[in-house]
Amino acid sequence: MSTSLPATPLSKRVLIAEDDAVTRTFVTRLVQSEGYDPVTCNDGREAVRILSTDANFCVAIFDSWMPHLEGIDIIHFMHTERRLMRIPVMMISSLPDSKVISSGFAAGVSLFLPKPFSSEKFQSTFRLLLGHNSTLSRRQ
Amino acid sequence: MSLPHAQKQNFDSIPSLDISVLHSFDDPEMSADLVNELIEIYLMETTRLLDLIQSDLTGHEWSLVKRNAHTIKGSSGNLGLLRMARLSEELEYGAHTQDTATVLLDQMKQEFEIVGQTLNDELKRRKQCAF
Numbered sequence: 001m002s003t004s005l006p007a008t009p010l011s012k013r014v015l016i017a018e019d020d021a022v023t024r025t026f027v028t029r030l031v032q033s034e035g036y037d038p039v040t041c042n043d044g045r046e047a048v049r050i051l052s053t054d055a056n057f058c059v060a061i062f063d064s065w066m067p068h069l070e071g072i073d074i075i076h077f078m079h080t081e082r083r084l085m086r087i088p089v090m091m092i093s094s095l096p097d098s099k100v101i102s103s104g105f106a107a108g109v110s111l112f113l114p115k116p117f118s119s120e121k122f123q124s125t126f127r128l129l130l131g132h133n134s135t136l137s138r139r140q
Numbered sequence: 141m142s143l144p145h146a147q148k149q150n151f152d153s154i155p156s157l158d159i160s161v162l163h164s165f166d167d168p169e170m171s172a173d174l175v176n177e178l179i180e181i182y183l184m185e186t187t188r189l190l191d192l193i194q195s196d197l198t199g200h201e202w203s204l205v206k207r208n209a210h211t212i213k214g215s216s217g218n219l220g221l222l223r224m225a226r227l228s229e230e231l232e233y234g235a236h237t238q239d240t241a242t243v244l245l246d247q248m249k250q251e252f253e254i255v256g257q258t259l260n261d262e263l264k265r266r267k268q269c270a271f
Contacts, residue, residue: 022182022215029174033167065210094214116217116225118164 017047018063044069055083064093161220
């Protein structure tokens with residue numbers, strides 16, 4: 001028998017770390033249009049600072065290449081703490097070659113979204129990620 | 141003594157703008173002024189980034205040249221600015237000498253003048269339509 005955690009409503013908050021202001025704004029509006037609450041930051045170091053004290057996110061969306069800390073560095077940090085491991089991560093990247101993708105998945109990326117992307121492509125990837133999160137919650 | 145001139149590459153076969161990308165953002169579920177907001181941010185940020193690349197080149201800060209070119213590539217691609225995205229990609233990956241990078245940066249600045257005019261026209265058209 002598995003011990004289940006108390007049922008808590010899923011957070012509607014989404015952490016977005018992206019240094020490019022255009023893409024950050026685009027992703028923020030798309031997340032809002034899906035009915036979720038974006039929390040944004042401009043680089044990887046700021047994302048780690050937020051995650052150090054706040055794990056209440058249903059999804060995290062990171063750019064792969066940012067100043068200070070890259071997307072994959074944030075995921076490595078997340079995997080040092082159990083409260084952060086459950087958050088599925090979407091990595092947006094202009095560099096999704098096989099090496100980046102394989103090291104991303106090995107580190108714990110749930111899904112990749114290559115740049116440039118359309119609103120439809122983002123929405124379908126985001127919904128897939130939320131489905132992944134629901135599955136994780138049911139397992140707990 | 142003048143430096144040898146790097147060959148200017150021809151990117152004319154690549155369309156400057158795929159307008160269907162901007163139109164695809166006119167989704168009723170999205171904020172009505174999303175396109176205007178993205179255009180305004182793009183124009184401001186790209187102006188800043190091109191200035192930064194110029195300084196980075198002067199200071200031989202190659203990693204910063206590539207990073208800032210990478211950022212322009214991403215934002216240009218997401219707005220359908222195909223030629224600007226391609227030029228940025230070339231600066232990010234293909235510029236191996238100061239000369240080549242300088243020529244590419246000049247081409248990016250010229251292209252930015254073209255897309256700047258196009259995007260400003262689009263902004264005006266959208267703002268007029270809103271009234």
